[in-house]
Amino acid sequence: MLGVLNETIGASHDVYQGLGKIEDVMKLYDVLQKKFRDRVALQDGSVEVEDESGNKMSLKVYEQLKKQGLI
Secondary structure (H helix, E strand, O other), X not given: OOOOOHHHHOXXXXXXXXXXXXXXXXXXXXXXXXXXXXXXXXXXXXXXXXOOOOOEEEHHHHHHHHHOOOO
């Protein structure tokens, strides 16, 4: 299988209907996965920040990554 798990991103199988190439499915999955992560990360009412590369995350995650020297 492709490793595309709709349960992990809260999507139904019909979002992939009409896509004929595996690359298209994987690109859509990546977009949906990122949106899902963003939605879940901010459910606790936290503040959203963006790093130098444009990655969005909660302030808590940003501070933890910065403290560890990862960003």
